[in-house]
Structures are given as C-alpha cells and as structure tokens.
C-alpha cells in the first residue's frame with residue numbers, strides 16, 4: 001500500500017501489539033470476574049480520540065487483525081473518490097463535530113439527535129469481525145461500537161416499521177466525490193428490521209480502540225459483518241423506519257449486480273466474478289485465495305433470519 005499525504009503520526013496510533021495485549025488482559029480479567037462483563041460507562045467520543053474501558057466481545061474471531069494501515073489506507077468511500085487510496089487522502093474535509101442524526105418514519109420518538117445523545121446510554125465493545133467487500137477482498141477488523149438494535153429500540157419503532165433505511169451526509173463542500181454522478185446521492189442503504197435488530201449489527205464509532213478516521217466513516221457508521229461491505233454505510237445522518245423495502249444506492253445503480261440482501265454467499269456469484277473465494281488484504285500477493293464462508297462465517301448467528309428464503313432470487 002502506498003503512502004498518502006494524509007498520514008496519521010505513528011505516535012497517535014496505539015501500537016497494535018499494545019492494543020491486542022490490552023484486549024487479552026481485559027478478556028481474562030472479565031473471565032476472572034475482576035471487572036463486570038457489562039461496563040457501566042456511558043459512551044462518548046473521547047477528546048483524545050482514545051477509547052478506554054472497552055468491553056472485549058467474547059465472540060470475536062481469533063484470526064489476526066489486519067494492520068491499522070491496511071484498514072485506514074485502503075478504503076471505499078465514493079464521496080471522497082472512487083480510488084482505494086482517495087478516501088484517506090481526501091476525507092480530511094469532512095467535519096464530524098457537531099454531528100446530528102435525524103430519525104424519521106414509523107417510530108414514536110422521531111426528531112433530531114446530537115451524536116452525544118445517540119451514544120450516551122450505550123456501552124462500547126471491542127469486536128473483531130471479518131469484513132468482506134463484494135469485490136472479493138477481505139479484512140479482519142477490530143471495530144468499536146454497540147449493537148444498532150439497542151439504539152433503534154429507544155426510538156420505539158411501531159408495527160409498520162418493517163425496514164430501516166440509512167443515509168450518509170451529502171455535502172458537495174465537504175465531499176468532492178458527490179459532484180460526480182457515480183452513484184445516486186445521498187448514499188443510502190437498508191436492512192430488514194430483523195437484520196437491524198440482530199445483535200451482530202454494529203453501530204460503529206471506532207477502530208483499533210481509536211475514534212474512526214474520516215475515511216472509515218466517522219463519526220458513526222454501520223457494520224453488518226455477514227453482508228458485503230457496501231451495506232456498511234458510513235457517516236450516517238438519517239435513520240428512517242419504513243413499511244417498504246427501501247432504496248439502496250448500489251441496487252439503484254446496478255440492480256442485476258447488487259441485490260437488497262447482499263448476504264455474503266460463496267454459492268451465488270456476482271454476474272462478473274466468482275464469490276467463492278477472497279483475497280485477505282495484506283497477505284502476500286502470491287498466497288492463494290481463501291474460501292469465502294457462507295454469511296461470511298456468521299451462519300450460526302444469522303442463518304435463521306433467512307429460513308425459507310430463496311437466496312439465489314433474494315441475492
């Protein structure tokens with residue numbers, strides 16, 4: 001991966017080894033009953049960018065995480081350009097504070113919420129997830145966040161709320177990429193309400209124990225680890241509860257290639273390439289590709305959501 005002009009000083013990054021050993025320490029302390037399994041610290045964006053008291057999530061994958069550099073220098077964020085190195089170079093113009101999220105549609109408590117109020121009652125967790133792009137590269141990422149469902153419940157969605165739609169900021173002054181019609185802006189995505197409430201679906205504010213860099217979707221993004229990466233929408237400014245299957249940017253641009261569900265599925269190929277295997281980012285170019293797992297390896301957790309659904313038709 002080549003260097004960019006927007007390098008984060010090494011001194012600002014928790015060394016990966018220190019981060020991971022702190023994580024092991026937390027985990028064993030929790031197992032020994034030394035610290036409560038559920039923390040009671042209210043979540044907030046720390047001024048120094050460094051989260052503390054993260055609760056280590058027991059179900060994290062044990063594969064070695066990718067490097068901080070892989071995760072933050074090779075990105076998809078079309079609002080800042082379509083090249084993989086464009087977001088790290090360009091996303092410094094995004095203003096992430098103050099940040100407001102608007103809640104609309106089929107819920108009791110709609111309105112505008114400051115980011116602080118969104119985060120306040122929640123406990124942040126450190127979860128190491130597999131993350132796979134539809135383009136067949138993948139990473140292992142230690143995200144910081146809390147279950148989206150815990151937030152959605154606070155808005156009291158009503159019985160008409162069958163789906164949830166999300167929107168990214170759309171500001172040509174901050175986002176040079178939205179001046180070109182490569183996608184329909186604002187970037188939008190959606191989930192069924194059951195997918196949104198699944199405990200794996202993570203509302204994400206950090207990576208490697210640090211506040212999310214802009215290029216990874218600061219200050220608030222989704223991570224849906226059993227779906228292709230484009231479902232994991234960045235820099236969310238609106239959450240909309242609806243009774244219909246909502247529009248999603250990639251489906252609008254190319255419906256035959258990008259379905260609403262977009263569950264990782266090695267048996268259903270993209271029309272232009274195979275989805276049976278993937279290339280783990282950062283591994284040697286000469287190493288062979290690894291097989292892609294059904295639901296990206298999360299079949300035990302989410303398989304029940306799709307019982308009886310034809311996954312070839314509902315791709």
Ligand SMILES: Nc1nc2c(c(=O)[nH]1)N[C@H]1C(S)=C(S)[C@@H](COP(=O)(O)O)O[C@H]1N2
Pocket residue numbers: 071074075076077078079132133134168187215216217228229230231232233234235
């Ligand atoms: N708003 C917005 N969200 C987005 C995208 C984007 O272009 N705009 N790209 C998606 C795609 S295709 C992927 S693979 C992931 C990449 O996330 P990462 O850069 O943190 O690895 O973000 C997703 N979320």
Ligand SMILES: [Mo]
Pocket residue numbers: 076132133134135228229230
């Ligand atoms: Mo992607």
